[in-house]
Amino acid sequence: MEQRLSIITLTVDDLARARAFYEALGWRVASETAASEIVCFTLNGIGFALYPRQRFREEMGIGDLSCEADGGVVLAFNVRSRDEVAKTLDEAVEAGGTLMKAAADVFWGGHSGHFRDPDGHIWEVAWNPFSPLDESGSFSWSAT
Amino acid sequence: MEQRLSIITLTVDDLARARAFYEALGWRVASETAASEIVCFTLNGIGFALYPRQRFREEMGIGDLSCEADGGVVLAFNVRSRDEVAKTLDEAVEAGGTLMKAAADVFWGGHSGHFRDPDGHIWEVAWNPFSPLDESGSFSWSAT
Numbered sequence: 001m002e003q004r005l006s007i008i009t010l011t012v013d014d015l016a017r018a019r020a021f022y023e024a025l026g027w028r029v030a031s032e033t034a035a036s037e038i039v040c041f042t043l044n045g046i047g048f049a050l051y052p053r054q055r056f057r058e059e060m061g062i063g064d065l066s067c068e069a070d071g072g073v074v075l076a077f078n079v080r081s082r083d084e085v086a087k088t089l090d091e092a093v094e095a096g097g098t099l100m101k102a103a104a105d106v107f108w109g110g111h112s113g114h115f116r117d118p119d120g121h122i123w124e125v126a127w128n129p130f131s132p133l134d135e136s137g138s139f140s141w142s143a144t
Numbered sequence: 145m146e147q148r149l150s151i152i153t154l155t156v157d158d159l160a161r162a163r164a165f166y167e168a169l170g171w172r173v174a175s176e177t178a179a180s181e182i183v184c185f186t187l188n189g190i191g192f193a194l195y196p197r198q199r200f201r202e203e204m205g206i207g208d209l210s211c212e213a214d215g216g217v218v219l220a221f222n223v224r225s226r227d228e229v230a231k232t233l234d235e236a237v238e239a240g241g242t243l244m245k246a247a248a249d250v251f252w253g254g255h256s257g258h259f260r261d262p263d264g265h266i267w268e269v270a271w272n273p274f275s276p277l278d279e280s281g282s283f284s285w286s287a288t
Binding site for chain 1 (some may be wrong): 145146147148149152154155156157158161162164165166168169170171172185187188189190192197201210215216217219236238240241253261262263265280281282
């Protein structure tokens with residue numbers, strides 16, 4: 001697993017309120033999904049996203065994130081091909097992580113899976129055909 | 145507040161175990177404080193750190209982070225001068241954030257303060273004279 005990170009997602013109770021806060025700081029949204037269920041900002045070579053907490057819990061099949069070690073923060077490691085997702089999850093498990101959700105096609109059109117590090121922090125490993133990584137591994141949201 | 149981020153810190157229950165996990169993934173530590181109380185990795189233009197959860201709680205004067213919205217993840221926004229710390233915290237409060245810890249000189253030799261976003265996620269605003277930002281705002285740990 002290369003020494004880099006693609007996206008930080010903060011899960012939030014009120015998406016409009018969270019978006020208004022970061023916009024009031026002067027940040028500008030990069031793009032949104034058609035359903036407006038995610039708010040995306042491109043930072044310095046990484047993505048930053050706001051996502052409804054309840055929806056994330058349902059997708060993951062987990063309970064109240066506010067009492068888990070991760071607390072509703074998800075780090076993402078994006079890869080360059082579909083096959084790399086399962087391979088990277090295997091690496092993480094070999095290193096001592098715990099598989100949370102196996103590699104699978106996901107509703108937004110990509111392929112991803114999740115693991116937890118030894119303290120419970122959540123990492124998503126994702127192949128996103130709509131926002132390919134650049135040569136250096138930098139990430140930015142593409143327009144949707 | 146510029147649209148960028150400097151460091152992601154995961155607070156952990158067992159620093160040696162957490163470090164072993166990320167090293168087993170193939171990541172290499174950039175530098176450590178003399179006291180080895182923080183483990184630092186330089187990623188793609190951002191820093192990534194592992195820090196003892198109990199120590200962070202004591203420094204912040206807060207209770208069990210595992211049951212707070214942030215869950216022991218801290219995002220850092222580093223600034224180019226000492227004066228910018230208080231100014232940036234003011235901006236965050238004006239935008240709807242909550243001051244958590246006012247700007248002050250800190251034990252590691254810098255100057256920093258903390259705010260929470262509307263969902264409770266923690267941001268540190270820091271001036272670190274030992275690891276200055278580059279022109280573009282990219283961050284990397286300097287050798288200590």
